[in-house]
Amino acid sequence: xxxxxxxxxxxxxxxxxxxxxxxxxxxxxxxxxxxxxxxxxxxxxxxxxxxxxxxxxxxxxxxxxxxxxxxxxxxxxxxxxxxxxxxxxxxxxxxxxxxxxxxxxxxxxxxxxxxxxxxxxxxxxxxxxxxxxxxxxxxxxxxxxxxxxxxxxxxxxxxxxxxxxxxxxxxxxxxxxxxxxxxxxxxxxxxxxxxxxxxxxxxxxxxxxxxxxxxxxxxxxxxxxxxxxxxxxxxxxxxxxxxxxxxxxxxxxxxxxxxxxxxxxxxxxxxxxxxxxxxxxxxxxxxxxxxxxxxxxxxxxxxxxx
Amino acid sequence: xxxxxxxxxxxxxxxxxxxxxxxxxxxxxxxxxxxxxxxxxxxxxxxxxxxxxxxxxxxxxxxxxxxxxxxxxxxxxxxxxxxxxxxxxxxxxxxxxxxxxxxxxxxxxxxxxxxxxxxxxxxxxxxxxxxxxxxxxxxxxxxxxxxxxxxxxxxxxxxxxxxxxxxxxxxxxxxxxxxxxxxxxxxxxxxxxxxxxxxxxxxxxxxxxxxxxxxxxxxxxxxxxxxxxxxxxxxxxxxxxxxxxxxxxxxxxxxxxxxxxxxxxxxxxxxxxxxxxxxxxxxxxxxxxxxxxxxxxxxxxxxxxxxxxxxxxxxxxxxxxxxxxxxxxxxxxxxxxxxxxxxxxxxxxxxxxxxxxxxxxxxxxxxxxxxxxxxxxxxxxxxxxxxxxxxxxxxxxxxxxxxxxxxxxxxxxxxxxxxxxxxxxxxxxxxxxxxxxxxxx
Numbered sequence: 001x002x003x004x005x006x007x008x009x010x011x012x013x014x015x016x017x018x019x020x021x022x023x024x025x026x027x028x029x030x031x032x033x034x035x036x037x038x039x040x041x042x043x044x045x046x047x048x049x050x051x052x053x054x055x056x057x058x059x060x061x062x063x064x065x066x067x068x069x070x071x072x073x074x075x076x077x078x079x080x081x082x083x084x085x086x087x088x089x090x091x092x093x094x095x096x097x098x099x100x101x102x103x104x105x106x107x108x109x110x111x112x113x114x115x116x117x118x119x120x121x122x123x124x125x126x127x128x129x130x131x132x133x134x135x136x137x138x139x140x141x142x143x144x145x146x147x148x149x150x151x152x153x154x155x156x157x158x159x160x161x162x163x164x165x166x167x168x169x170x171x172x173x174x175x176x177x178x179x180x181x182x183x184x185x186x187x188x189x190x191x192x193x194x195x196x197x198x199x200x201x202x203x204x205x206x207x208x209x210x211x212x213x214x215x216x217x218x219x220x221x222x223x224x225x226x227x228x229x230x231x232x233x234x235x236x237x238x239x240x241x242x243x244x245x246x247x248x249x250x251x252x253x254x255x256x257x258x259x260x261x262x263x264x265x266x267x268x269x270x271x272x273x274x275x276x277x278x279x280x281x282x283x284x285x286x287x288x289x290x291x292x293x294x295x296x297x298x299x300x301x302x303x304x305x306x
Numbered sequence: 307x308x309x310x311x312x313x314x315x316x317x318x319x320x321x322x323x324x325x326x327x328x329x330x331x332x333x334x335x336x337x338x339x340x341x342x343x344x345x346x347x348x349x350x351x352x353x354x355x356x357x358x359x360x361x362x363x364x365x366x367x368x369x370x371x372x373x374x375x376x377x378x379x380x381x382x383x384x385x386x387x388x389x390x391x392x393x394x395x396x397x398x399x400x401x402x403x404x405x406x407x408x409x410x411x412x413x414x415x416x417x418x419x420x421x422x423x424x425x426x427x428x429x430x431x432x433x434x435x436x437x438x439x440x441x442x443x444x445x446x447x448x449x450x451x452x453x454x455x456x457x458x459x460x461x462x463x464x465x466x467x468x469x470x471x472x473x474x475x476x477x478x479x480x481x482x483x484x485x486x487x488x489x490x491x492x493x494x495x496x497x498x499x500x501x502x503x504x505x506x507x508x509x510x511x512x513x514x515x516x517x518x519x520x521x522x523x524x525x526x527x528x529x530x531x532x533x534x535x536x537x538x539x540x541x542x543x544x545x546x547x548x549x550x551x552x553x554x555x556x557x558x559x560x561x562x563x564x565x566x567x568x569x570x571x572x573x574x575x576x577x578x579x580x581x582x583x584x585x586x587x588x589x590x591x592x593x594x595x596x597x598x599x600x601x602x603x604x605x606x607x608x609x610x611x612x613x614x615x616x617x618x619x620x621x622x623x624x625x626x627x628x629x630x631x632x633x634x635x636x637x638x639x640x641x642x643x644x645x646x647x648x649x650x651x652x653x654x655x656x657x658x659x660x661x662x663x664x665x666x667x668x669x670x671x672x673x674x675x676x677x678x679x680x681x682x683x684x685x686x687x688x689x690x691x692x693x694x695x696x697x698x699x700x701x702x703x704x705x706x707x708x709x710x711x712x713x714x715x716x717x718x719x720x721x722x723x724x725x726x727x728x729x730x731x732x733x734x735x736x737x738x739x740x741x742x743x744x745x746x747x
Contacts, residue, residue, distance in 0.1 A: 052531040054730070079531040085524035089320065101312050102532045146528060 003029050004066070005154045005185030006051065011060035013046050013209075020046040022209035023060065028154065028185045033176070035196045035203035035217075036189040039298050043209035044189050045082070048156055051187075052079050065153055075103045078152035082159045082189075084143050086131045092142055093118075093127035096149060103150045117145045121171070136163050144172055154185045161195060173199065193291040203290075207298045221287040224296070227262060229269065230255040232282035240276040242269065255282055310537045310544075317516075317545025322552060331553055335561045357400040357430070360390055365407035367445050372403075374437035378430075391421070400424075403434070411449035416442065470697065490604045491695035492668040498617050498691035499664040505550045506624050506687070507657055510632035513546055514650060517636030517725070526729045535726040540718075543629050550625070613694050616703060623710040624687025628657060630714075630721035637728030660688040668692040681706050683713030 006028040013021040021043045028034045038044050049055045051062055056071035064074055086095055093114060100110040118124045121141055131139060140163055148155060157176070161169050176199065180186050188200060196203060197217065204214040213220060230251070231237055237256050238247055244264065248257040260269055266285065273280060288296075321327055361372055361380040372380030380403065383390060390402050401422030408416065418438065420426060447454060468487065517539075520526045529538055631653045639649065663685055667676035671693040680690040680698075686706045694703075 049730075054530050073532060073534065077531065079528075081524070081527040081531070083524045083527050085527070087320075087520075087525055088523060098312070098316055099528070099532065102309050143528070 005030055005064070006187075007063040008047070008051070009061050009063075011047070011050060011057045011062060013043075013050060013055070013057050015046075019209050021050070021057070021206075024206065024209065024211055025060075026204045026211065026214055028187060030153075030183045030185055031180055032185065032202055033180045033200045034185070034187050035200035036187050036206070037191075037193075037196065037203055037294065038206040042206045042298075044206065045158075046209075047206070048079070048158065048187075048189065051154075051156065052077050075150060076153045078147040078150065078155040080143060080147040080155075080157045080160055082162075086139060086142060086146075088130070088132040090131055091127065092123075092129050092131065092134070095131060096142070096146055099146050100150050105150060113149055114145075117149045120175075121145065137165055137168055140164055141168060141172075144175070148175070148179060152184070154187070155179065156187045156189070158189045159191070160188070161190070161192065193289065193294060197290050205294065205297065212297050213293070217290065220293065221290070224288050224293045225285065226288070227260045227264070228286040228288075229258050229260070229266075230282065230284040230286045231258060231273075231280070232256065233273070233278040233280055237278075240273060240278050242272040245269070255284075257286065309533050310541050313533065313538060313541025314545040314548070317542050318548050321546070321549045327549070327553075331556050332560070335557055335564050338561075339564050360394050360397075360399040360402045362387070362390060362402070362404045365405065367405055367408075368438075368441050369445070372437075374433040378433060394421075405438075411446045486600055487604055490601055491608075492692075494605075494608070494613070494695040495668045495671075495692035496665065498613075498694070499661065499668070499688045501554065502617075502621050502624055502691060503657065503661045503664075503688055505554070505621065506628045507654075509546050509550045509625065510629045510653070510657075511650070513542060513629045514632040514636035516542060516546070517633050517729070518639050521637065521639070521729055530729065535729060536722045538729075539630070539633055539722055539725050543626060543633065546629070547622075547625050608695060609697075612703075616694055616707070617691060619707050620687040620691055620710070623683075623707070623714045627683065627687070627710070627714040627717050628653065630718045630725075634721035634724040634728065637725040639728075656684045657688070660685040664688045664692040671696040671698065677702070681709060683710045686710050 004027055008025050008027075011021055011024045012019070024043070024047060026034075036044055036047070046055075050057050051064070051069065053069050053071050053073045062069040065076060090098070093111075096114040096117075097107070097110050100114060101107060105113065115124065115127075118126060123138075123141065126134075126142075131142070134142065144160065147157065160172060160176070164172060173195075176186060176188075188196065190196060200217060202214075202216050203220065205212045215223075228248070232255050233240065236247075237258065241247070241258065242264070244261045246259045248259060250256050270283070273283075356377040356379075359372070359378070359380045361368070361382050362384065363370075363382060364384065368380075368382075370382055372378075372382070381397075381399065383393060385393060387404065390404070393399070394402055401420060401424075404419040404421075406417060416438070418434075420434070447457065520529070526538075533541075632650065635650055635653055660679070663675060663679045667673070667679065667689050670676060676689065676693060679685040680693055680702070682689075687710065690698075690703065690706050
């Protein structure tokens with residue numbers, strides 16, 4: 001069996017003359033935490049709605065577990081939308097049981113499964129609690145359970161950490177990692193780049209409905225490396241560097257930011273420093289942060305990244 | 307269990323299990339009965355404070371008796387006007403009534419003088435006038451020497467015995483009770499029409515509010531990746547409709563029981579003969595039984611199968627048609643609840659219009675307005691039931707129901723389309739321009 005959970009091939013969607021998704025292709029593998037990134041209005045939600053089968057693509061195709069989606073709602077997807085809510089008057093247990101039954105589980109097995117998840121989150125005494133008695137953060141937990149409880153092969157989490165306190169944030173993050181390790185395909189859509197860097201293995205960045213960049217995060221960072229290093233040799237590095245190397249500034253931690261010309265290499269820089277008999281305390285290839293890359297490639301059109 | 311039946315079950319039980327449902331289902335008939343009781347009491351209320359009037363009647367028109375109500379009596383005196391004032395002061399009478407001494411029984415006007423510390427009010431005025439009118443009529447009959455038996459014979463009860471059977475049949479004799487037929491028929495029609503009207507209206511509003519809540523609370527975002535918008539909408543329509551049916555059925559059981567209970571309790575106190583009005587009611591009981599018998603005979607003559615099945619079909623059709631429209635309205639709304647009320651008027655107008663046409667149709671069921679309105683799907687669920695008891699031609703009922711269901715099918719699909727796009731556009735209100743755009747797609 002193939003390792004792919006999800007595959008998009010040349011998916012296009014148009015709304016009233018505006019191209020929301022433009023020939024978008026990417027793949028999500030089992031056990032891979034996949035980041036779907038892009039500025040507001042880039043076409044993320046439109047793509048997600050097609051993946052979940054809520055809407056149909058105008059052209060192109062989407063395969064889930066090797067089967068074409070074709071606008072069918074699949075029980076193999078767990079979708080946590082960005083804008084989300086629950087029936088306020090229902091109790092936690094009833095609500096989760098209702099949702100799991102709508103996803104094809106029978107009453108008895110569904111109940112056991114819901115209980116299992118409540119226990120995992122140490123909230124088994126919440127069964128009879130009304131949703132509107134819960135705080136926003138507590139509701140987020142219930143929503144997360146609602147997304148993952150039916151053992152989907154693909155989970156789509158849109159801003160899963162918004163509104164969560166650090167403790168619950170950590171709990172959810174650990175769950176996401178655990179589910180990913182168990183082989184679940186996970187798409188994480190967020191604006192919070194530090195979370196993407198921390199969690200995701202691979203990303204795709206879309207803007208104006210088009211794919212701009214794709215691949216494992218480390219690869220992308222390497223591709224966007226512009227020759228910068230962080231070094232510390234105990235004094236101003238200026239006189240010990242080969243010709244053409246630019247000293248940019250000293251950062252807050254006391255490390256010097258330098259940039260080598262594009263025809264130079266790490267080994268020639270190191271060689272030169274060693275030859276000068278410098279006391280190398282710190283030497284680091286300074287890869288750009290995902291945030292920098294994101295702003296660099298989408299920023300000119302959409303400077304507002306929240 | 308299919309998704310739609312799971313949704314129906316949630317929509318149904320989440321409403322029926324609420325304490326409010328039990329309260330309304332049990333409370334409404336009690337409240338209604340109480341309202342009727344209080345209303346009846348208020349309307350029949352006349353000041354029961356006892357009044358004793360000093361009466362000067364030189365012409366002996368009243369024959370020394372004055373008793374307009376059980377609380378109002380009179381004391382007769384033949385003193386002069388000035389002495390009457392003194393006497394009232396001394397004996398503390400509530401007022402003085404001075405009748406003139408007419409020249410002959412032929413008078414057409416009678417000017418009566420009334421003196422009292424309190425201003426004359428409608429109640430007292432009506433009681434005195436009506437009493438005097440009756441008594442002076444009696445006095446006139448006596449004075450003219452008219453035979454009262456002859457007089458009674460002047461009044462004739464007219465009853466129209468009617469039949470729609472136009473083939474001559476020598477044997478046939480028309481039932482007498484049919485003279486109240488039109489009233490019974492019109493009552494049956496109006497009761498059914500009002501029932502459908504209230505169900506459509508209350509449940510339609512309920513659906514609109516519930517759709518809006520789902521949109522505002524964003525639960526719909528979670529739902530749409532699990533169920534189709536159409537399933538969500540239909541589940542809600544059917545679930546809420548079933549709640550309505552439950553309510554009607556429980557009222558159909560509860561109300562007769564309550565009426566029986568109330569009439570038992572109050573019936574006992576009536577026979578106690580506490581007030582003359584009640585005694586009068588008991589006396590006239592003989593006539594009432596005759597009417598009741600006629601009504602029952604009349605009721606039994608209807609084709610209840612036809613009426614029952616048509617009622618069900620019109621209820622289902624009308625409910626689905628209007629509720630789906632209300633649901634679509636709810637999906638169109640943004641987060642502003644006030645706005646929904648102003649927009650819902652668009653759907654409300656035809657329902658209210660239908661009720662008014664229905665009331666007219668219950669009186670003249672074969673007028674062009676009634677006939678055409680009972681064919682028009684937006685009106686027919688309320689107007690046709692008003693005509694049902696008058697035996698409209700079967701082909702008219704058939705066409706009307708057919709048109710209703712064709713229209714309902716179309717409108718449900720149309721509403722589902724608006725609903726689908728509406729609930730996906732969270733946080734935004736859909737303008738009419740956008741709706742038209744959606745329809746074209």
